[in-house]
Amino acid sequence: MLDVLQHLGVGFVHVFAPLNLAALLAGLVLGLLVAVLPGLTLVMGVVLALPFTYGLGITPAVVLLTAMYVAGTYGGAFTAILFRIPGEPIDVPLLWDGYKMAQQGEAAKALGYTLFAALVGGLASATVMVLLAQPIAQLALTISAPEYFAIIFFGLTSVVCLGSGSQTNAFISLLLGLFISTVGVDGTYGVERFSFGIPILSDGIEYITVMVGAYGLGEVLVRLEQGFTSPNIKHLGRIRTRLPSLSELLKLKLSFLRSSLIGIVVGIVPGAGATIASFVSYGVEGQYGRRRDKIGTGIPEGIVAPQAAATSSVGGAMIPLITMGIPGSGATAIILGAFLLHGMQPGPQVFFKSPDIVYTVFASMFVGIVGMCVIGYFFIKALVKVLDAPEAVVSAFVVMFCFIGALAARNNVNDLWMIVTFGVLGWLFEKYGFPIAPLVLGSILGPLAESNFMTTLISYQNDWTVFFTRPVSGAILLLSIIALVFPLLRAVWSRRAAASSP
Amino acid sequence: MTGANVLARSVPFVAIMSAAAYFYYLADHLEFDPMPGRAGPDLWPKIVLGLMIATCAIGIVKAFLARSSEGANLFKLLAPQAEEEQDGRRSWPHLALLGCALFVVYVLALDRVGFPISTAVLIAAFLWIGRYRNGTVIALGSLVGSLGFFFVFRKIVYVSLPLGREPFLAFSVWLMKLMGMS
Numbered sequence: 001m002l003d004v005l006q007h008l009g010v011g012f013v014h015v016f017a018p019l020n021l022a023a024l025l026a027g028l029v030l031g032l033l034v035a036v037l038p039g040l041t042l043v044m045g046v047v048l049a050l051p052f053t054y055g056l057g058i059t060p061a062v063v064l065l066t067a068m069y070v071a072g073t074y075g076g077a078f079t080a081i082l083f084r085i086p087g088e089p090i091d092v093p094l095l096w097d098g099y100k101m102a103q104q105g106e107a108a109k110a111l112g113y114t115l116f117a118a119l120v121g122g123l124a125s126a127t128v129m130v131l132l133a134q135p136i137a138q139l140a141l142t143i144s145a146p147e148y149f150a151i152i153f154f155g156l157t158s159v160v161c162l163g164s165g166s167q168t169n170a171f172i173s174l175l176l177g178l179f180i181s182t183v184g185v186d187g188t189y190g191v192e193r194f195s196f197g198i199p200i201l202s203d204g205i206e207y208i209t210v211m212v213g214a215y216g217l218g219e220v221l222v223r224l225e226q227g228f229t230s231p232n233i234k235h236l237g238r239i240r241t242r243l244p245s246l247s248e249l250l251k252l253k254l255s256f257l258r259s260s261l262i263g264i265v266v267g268i269v270p271g272a273g274a275t276i277a278s279f280v281s282y283g284v285e286g287q288y289g290r291r292r293d294k295i296g297t298g299i300p301e302g303i304v305a306p307q308a309a310a311t312s313s314v315g316g317a318m319i320p321l322i323t324m325g326i327p328g329s330g331a332t333a334i335i336l337g338a339f340l341l342h343g344m345q346p347g348p349q350v351f352f353k354s355p356d357i358v359y360t361v362f363a364s365m366f367v368g369i370v371g372m373c374v375i376g377y378f379f380i381k382a383l384v385k386v387l388d389a390p391e392a393v394v395s396a397f398v399v400m401f402c403f404i405g406a407l408a409a410r411n412n413v414n415d416l417w418m419i420v421t422f423g424v425l426g427w428l429f430e431k432y433g434f435p436i437a438p439l440v441l442g443s444i445l446g447p448l449a450e451s452n453f454m455t456t457l458i459s460y461q462n463d464w465t466v467f468f469t470r471p472v473s474g475a476i477l478l479l480s481i482i483a484l485v486f487p488l489l490r491a492v493w494s495r496r497a498a499a500s501s502p
Numbered sequence: 503m504t505g506a507n508v509l510a511r512s513v514p515f516v517a518i519m520s521a522a523a524y525f526y527y528l529a530d531h532l533e534f535d536p537m538p539g540r541a542g543p544d545l546w547p548k549i550v551l552g553l554m555i556a557t558c559a560i561g562i563v564k565a566f567l568a569r570s571s572e573g574a575n576l577f578k579l580l581a582p583q584a585e586e587e588q589d590g591r592r593s594w595p596h597l598a599l600l601g602c603a604l605f606v607v608y609v610l611a612l613d614r615v616g617f618p619i620s621t622a623v624l625i626a627a628f629l630w631i632g633r634y635r636n637g638t639v640i641a642l643g644s645l646v647g648s649l650g651f652f653f654v655f656r657k658i659v660y661v662s663l664p665l666g667r668e669p670f671l672a673f674s675v676w677l678m679k680l681m682g683m684s
Binding site: 054462 | 514515518522525528529532533534539540541542543544545546547550551553554557558560561564592593594595597598601602605606608609612613621624625628629631632633634636639643647651655658659660661662663664
């Protein structure tokens with residue numbers, strides 16, 4: 001424990017090095033702006049920032065992207081509460097109580113509760129992350145291929161069963177992502193698969209390409225189809241944040257605790273992210289909260305629950321990324337990309353090889369969460385003003401960032417074809433109700449899943465039952481299957497109950 | 503539900519299923535030296551593609567039973583409120599198609615025309631397709647955007663942005679000199 005605190009102390013010193021601090025500030029401001037703009041999602045923003053980190057060292061690069069990720073869970077709350085414009089899907093639950101409270105003339109107070117929820121949730125999850133990371137990394141050193149495969153399988157199934165659309169479509173999207181990751185030279189035999197002799201396919205399809213195309217260009221095409229709009233926010237008036245009193249906050253202590261815990265747990269689950277944390281936490285507050293009967297009428301619990309969970313999911317999502325190299329969400333996948341681009345593979349070894357980098361990133365989260373709240377408190381009016389930017393102009397620049405991001409990766413114009421292909425695919429997916437998140441997560445976790453699957457089969461003489469007979473992997477796989485099957489069974493039971501009732 | 507609707511809903515599944523079947527065939531015919539007692543490089547893709555074909559078949563059946571929108575999952579059980587936020591906005595599919603065409607033309611033109619000119623045209627055309635009609639902003643946005651990206655990524659981030667072929671190459675080189683890039 002002392003060892004951890006010592007490393008964290010050094011991390012804090014490193015955060016205040018000029019370059020790291022500049023990266024942190026830039027990340028916070030960019031994250032808040034991205035979250036405010038409805039045309040830009042948090043993941044899209046982090047993807048677009050990636051090319052700018054190529055010239056930076058690994059620590060400022062990861063600090064910048066992590067700061068964007070944290071701030072991205074907070075900034076959208078401003079526009080959701082003030083104008084009923086959720087900057088991110090994360091912020092949709094804030095419309096139900098946050099916007100209602102604003103309509104009752106308590107907008108400043110609603111923003112104050114949001115600020116505290118982000119602060120408490122963020123700091124709680126950062127603390128849990130620091131405390132759990134090293135023990136989990138040590139545990140990760142002891143587990144072998146079948147358990148790794150089971151954990152990845154759990155992440156893949158959770159993205160299917162926690163999605164908001166059809167489970168069949170989500171599963172197809174996931175399988176397509178897994179298939180995309182098989183294109184190119186196979187890691188075990190060195191055999192070319194599905195490359196048709198095309199050089200860029202022989203090198204494999206980078207998941208960053210899939211992400212930039214599907215999330216970036218795809219989303220722009222969706223918005224283009226819907227027709228770009230610019231919200232009318234000419235009458236900004238007096239926008240400010242009023243902090244709640246200590247007694248008001250103490251009344252919400254259980255909501256803070258519950259939602260922070262939900263956020264951390266959901267964040268740890270690979271495949272789930274801030275949006276799911278936000279919705280689940282709001283749902284739990286509505287079912288088990290002290291004032292559950294008043295949820296949706298503009299009460300502080302309905303603001304604290306989604307916001308605290310969304311921000312606390314960040315610390316949770318960083319745990320599997322840093323300790324096992326498994327990205328749990330879109331944003332952590334890009335952070336993984338930044339690590340890999342700088343020649344570092346996250347996993348249990350990083351705690352022994354590069355503790356200074358890991359703990360600087362951890363410390364930057366503490367500083368970043370406080371900094372984000374300070375910026376949000378003092379500059380809310382300036383941040384909200386960016387909504388004035390026409391969506392068409394913002395989208396045109398998003399397109400450029402996507403193309404340049406693809407060019408910057410390998411300086412190869414042919415990579416642009418990939419981006420366009422996945423952009424069109426992303427648009428078609430949205431159009432036909434296929435979620436994009438499973439596609440992206442499949443392409444990210446596919447190589448890890450395949451290598452651990454093949455390693456297990458080779459190590460255990462093609463005995464696939466080993467996945468179920470080893471206690472840890474068996475338990476995780478069983479949990480995954482239950483998560484997949486339970487909602488289907490419940491739907492069948494409900495249908496039967498409805499049919500049998502007169 | 504009409505027959506046309508059922509067909510329309512099953513089209514994506516049929517398309518993905520056909521592609522998966524084709525790739526399964528390719529996986530089945532991969533050339534490699536099999537090692538006795540060891541799974542080959544075809545196994546994982548075949549599992550994935552096999553599952554994809556099976557899931558598409560389920561999707562087709564659901565399309566015929568008109569149940570695809572009734573998908574059950576944990577998200578819906580835990581957060582039923584999410585359903586309320588579905589909005590019914592108008593859509594202009596032809597704009598998205600024009601956008602796709604614009605991206606293809608941009609990638610085709612980039613190597614020949616070079617980054618500065620093709621990007622300026624892309625930004626202006628994109629804004630026009632996006633029904634944005636402020637001429638001053640379009641002109642300024644495309645020029646400043648193109649030159650700004652060119653300067654930042656070529657001079658500061660060291661990305662090798664395409665300069666194009668003659669006569670466009672000469673223009674790109676002239677611009678570089680003007681911006682203090684050798």
